[in-house]
Amino acid sequence: YTTLFRSVREEMNRANAMEVLMPAVQPAELWQETGRWETFGGQLLTMRDSNDRDYCFGPTHEEVITDLIRNELQSYKQLPVNLYQIQTKFRDEIRPRFGVMRAREFIMKDSYSFHLSQESLQQTYDDMYQAYCRIFDRLGLHYRAVEADTGAIGGSASHEFQVLADSGEDLIFYSDGSDYAANVEQATSLLPQKASTLPKEAMALIDTPNQKTIAEVAEFLQIDSQQIVKTLIVEGEEHPLVALVICGNDELNEIKASKHPLVKSPLCFADEKTILQTLKAPLGSIGPVGLTIPVIADHHALAMSSFICGANQVDKHYQHVAWERDANYQDAYDLREVKEGDSSPDGKGQLKSCRGIEVGHVFQLGDKYAKAMNAAVINEHGQLQTMIMGCYGLGITRVVAAAIEQHHDERGIIWPQNIAPFHLVIIPINGQRSTIVKDCAENLYQQLKAQGYEVLLDDRNERAGVLFADSDLIGIPHRLVIGERNLEQSLIEYKARSSQEIIHIPLAELSHFINEQIPL
Ligand code: ATP
Ligand code: MG
Numbered sequence: 001y002t003t004l005f006r007s008v009r010e011e012m013n014r015a016n017a018m019e020v021l022m023p024a025v026q027p028a029e030l031w032q033e034t035g036r037w038e039t040f041g042g043q044l045l046t047m048r049d050s051n052d053r054d055y056c057f058g059p060t061h062e063e064v065i066t067d068l069i070r071n072e073l074q075s076y077k078q079l080p081v082n083l084y085q086i087q088t089k090f091r092d093e094i095r096p097r098f099g100v101m102r103a104r105e106f107i108m109k110d111s112y113s114f115h116l117s118q119e120s121l122q123q124t125y126d127d128m129y130q131a132y133c134r135i136f137d138r139l140g141l142h143y144r145a146v147e148a149d150t151g152a153i154g155g156s157a158s159h160e161f162q163v164l165a166d167s168g169e170d171l172i173f174y175s176d177g178s179d180y181a182a183n184v185e186q187a188t189s190l191l192p193q194k195a196s197t198l199p200k201e202a203m204a205l206i207d208t209p210n211q212k213t214i215a216e217v218a219e220f221l222q223i224d225s226q227q228i229v230k231t232l233i234v235e236g237e238e239h240p241l242v243a244l245v246i247c248g249n250d251e252l253n254e255i256k257a258s259k260h261p262l263v264k265s266p267l268c269f270a271d272e273k274t275i276l277q278t279l280k281a282p283l284g285s286i287g288p289v290g291l292t293i294p295v296i297a298d299h300h301a302l303a304m305s306s307f308i309c310g311a312n313q314v315d316k317h318y319q320h321v322a323w324e325r326d327a328n329y330q331d332a333y334d335l336r337e338v339k340e341g342d343s344s345p346d347g348k349g350q351l352k353s354c355r356g357i358e359v360g361h362v363f364q365l366g367d368k369y370a371k372a373m374n375a376a377v378i379n380e381h382g383q384l385q386t387m388i389m390g391c392y393g394l395g396i397t398r399v400v401a402a403a404i405e406q407h408h409d410e411r412g413i414i415w416p417q418n419i420a421p422f423h424l425v426i427i428p429i430n431g432q433r434s435t436i437v438k439d440c441a442e443n444l445y446q447q448l449k450a451q452g453y454e455v456l457l458d459d460r461n462e463r464a465g466v467l468f469a470d471s472d473l474i475g476i477p478h479r480l481v482i483g484e485r486n487l488e489q490s491l492i493e494y495k496a497r498s499s500q501e502i503i504h505i506p507l508a509e510l511s512h513f514i515n516e517q518i519p520l
Pocket of ligand 1: 060093104358398
């Protein structure tokens with residue numbers, strides 16, 4: 001995989017990042033400074049040395065790099081810096097799967113940048129974003145950079161690079177009319193207009209005996225579930241309980257909801273007993289009319305000019321409810337999971353979905369680590385100032401797995417050229433018996449290697465069919481077959497793994513032909 005590593009290194013260097021190699025085994029003290037010794041959880045593989053000191057095998061390197069930087073840098077004049085390494089990480093993943101796709105031990109390229117201003121961080125972030133695009137372009141992967149959830153930090157300060165493949169773990173929404181793309185946790189759609197007209201009918205109480213779920217109520221009333229609103233009760237940040245209201249045919253996006261200041265993060269649904277005690281009505285009969293706890297309504301629910309909802313009484317619902325007339329809400333918020341066909345938030349095109357494999361992640365960390373670890377330099381005014389950071393991860397081994405998921409057929413792998421373990425394979429037919437075949441194969445092998453190609457000479461004593469099937473299976477992009485009959489006419493047989501066509505190349509033109517097929 002020389003070319004894979006080279007592609008990554010060249011593009012990182014071109015973007016002014018500097019390569020370092022940090023320790024793989026890290027002292028617990030650094031992780032205690034940021035609190036992550038406790039909070040990182042079970043994925044942290046810990047160990048103790050002969051002096052009874054605690055260590056971990058690094059799952060990531062924010063602590064180590066911040067320690068290095070705080071010790072080495074003193075002045076704003078030394079900023080910005082961007083350091084990267086390519087190294088083995090260990091994470092005790094709960095569900096390791098698909099080999100190197102999600103392994104406990106894997107290779108990552110990780111980089112970390114340090115700045116004093118948001119402007120400078122943004123500049124390096126943009127440079128890294130572009131470098132990642134160039135890397136994945138060079139690797140021949142079909143990918144999309146998608147907006148990702150940034151947890152507490154907010155803004156569009158995080159992008160994931162997703163290789164598009166049906167087997168991918170992540171769900172992505174993208175616009176068919178613009179560049180907009182986001183993972184499902186983050187995706188939003190164009191907000192609808194708030195309803196402007198009131199329903200003619202007055203709000204009315206109706207009987208809904210034993211009808212609890214949206215589906216049951218819709219079935220019972222013979223209406224569409226999109227005429228109902230769903231009221232979900234979650235634990236609050238300032239108040240014990242908070243109500244979230246979304247359309248009956250929408251799903252709550254827990255990540256988005258947990259970003260509302262009144263909602264406890266991570267999101268936690270209230271238990272039935274607390275709901276009954278506080279709201280005096282059971283789960284399944286709750287609605288926003290006359291509710292005594294804060295109500296946060298999704299924009300789409302607010303756009304309904306009239307709706308049906310639980311009446312906060314057993315076996316009753318209200319119909320013809322209008323927000324402004326009959327119900328109260330504290331705040332309008334984006335709470336719902338987007339769907340295919342929603343309008344893109346930029347107003348251009350509609351959302352479509354696909355699956356992806358996250359191969360890279362760029363993230364603006366702000367001062368999270370630098371603050372916890374007191375990483376500061378003297379600024380222009382002679383004062384100590386905490387630095388801010390960006391971090392940029394790229395899963396080297398996962399790229400290999402993702403490339404296979406995206407490029408294969410029923411016979412095996414079809415490696416993109418810059419990820420392939422070999423550029424080409426030479427297969428001598430009956431090489432064991434025919435000296436001219438054997439010599440030609442050997443000569444070609446030496447000659448192509450001297451030109452800088454990575455070549456596999458498959459001189460095993462196997463039938464041609466076995467050799468062909470194996471070279472297809474392991475996906476080497478170019479294949480040269482040397483057979484006695486062709487050689488008598490000074491011809492070599494060439495086939496690309498991605499094509500069915502067999503081409504006969506005169507031996508004298510072979511070198512030129514290969515140079516054209518495989519630019520180094
Ligand atoms: P995931 O959500 O897939 O677990 P992550 O958010 O934990 O990924 P980061 O900490 O951002 O990943 O790591 C940077 C990159 O390292 C990821 O984009 C991914 O390509 C790769 N990576 C992370 N965990 C693994 C793993 N267990 N095996 C292989 N590659 C991984
Ligand atoms: Mg992970």
